[in-house]
Amino acid sequence: MKTIVICSGGLDSVSLAHMVADQHELTRLVSFDYGQRHRKELDYAALAATRLGVPHDIIDMRTIGAALTGSALTDDIDVPDGHYAEETMKITVVPNRNAIMLTIAFGVAAANGDQAVATAVHGGDHFIYPDCRPAFAEAFNTMQKAALDGYADVSLYTPFVHRTKADIVTEGAKHNTPFAETWSCYKGGAHHCGRCGTCVERREAFHLAGVADPTVYDDPDFWQAAISAHEGK
Template sequence: MKQANEQVCNNHVSSAGEAAWNADSHSQAHAGRKQGKAVVVFSGGQDSTTCLFWALQRFEEVETITFDYGQRHKSELEHAKAIAGKLGVPHRILDMSLLNQLAPNALTRDDIAIEQEEGELPSTFVEGRNLLFFSFAAVYAKQIGARHIVTGVCETDFSGYPDCRDVFVKSLNVTLNLAMDYGFVLHTPLMWLDKADTWRLADELGAFDFVRTETVTCYNGLPGDGCGECPSCKLRKAGLERYLMERKQEEGASR
């Protein structure tokens, strides 16, 4: 059933979403020329900050939007605001506390442990989060005349989250365009990158040190390298170590 649904969705995307994907391809083909206005779905973490630097190189105007959904790592809100300020990017925080009432989970409740049972979604999965975030980002984007929405979701390191899959993003892109009669393009620069690749991209964007020291990826809200113990910190650290090893090997080979 799951494969059948994804096939139907992919078929629908190939027709109804053709214009959006062609626009995205056109944008990539003309990477040297900046496009219009973009909104970055922004948490102040490694992935979304890398995407912010990516967007700043590609779009004439960039704004960021952050969601306060009662997350236990509240410090990400302040770091997101600070990062946007340092980069001179307009920043807005939207109250999404209702999400915590509807879908309590380990990211919003201290009394729920961060864990994952085999074959089950992690306790950090927030039901409907990206569906709501991207939808509200689209509403905001249309109000300010932006057609591009950038998000750091990734299918390679997505921990089983269904709302980080490429097929979900593509299907939602089509749905948003139909629902709002607008030509949105949802960009996912990290979709097929693992954490080592994401560090590489940050380095290529000239943002490696900034991303490493200024962002908050830790589920416990600690900046930089974080607590080193939560799943998010472990994933970030493993990717960093692998990228640094690869970079060292590449530098040695080029001498």
């Protein structure tokens, strides 16, 4: 199955790219610059494309992202520390981001004769992000079948949508993903901060998967306190 992967440069999407390269026919990686706080993750997506020997398209969505205000990922708003499933993490929602990106990616796939668009949404995203949930994925796939009817047959591939981040680490390890060459942190410092929701989730996922975490964190032990605080509520 000729498949393009939406790749942010994070652990999830880079692991997905390696899995697709092993199990299907990976044709390209597509990334999006929507004016996020930093571009470090896009550099890691480019590294993945080079490593896997496929083209890398970076779609400029900065003018669109500028209109999607109110998120800590696009505006000058502090990224909160703590567990990913805390209410405070909803400030990281960029409204309709996945729907917009997927629509563009489906157009790219149709134009290039690809059969599937793969995205690494997973079970841990469901609480915060409505456009990462199974109901959205199913509805979007149906919508795109209608949008491309008679022109192209492209399907949405979401192998992690019912799985955990720990499952992604396990799968990534199976397909030799170089985890040190992925970027998750929302803060974009010299190292992963270890305190924001995505750092806490990343650190926890390696622990639960029983896989060594090569990531350098500024605060490598904060994740345990964040998880305890969340579980105590």
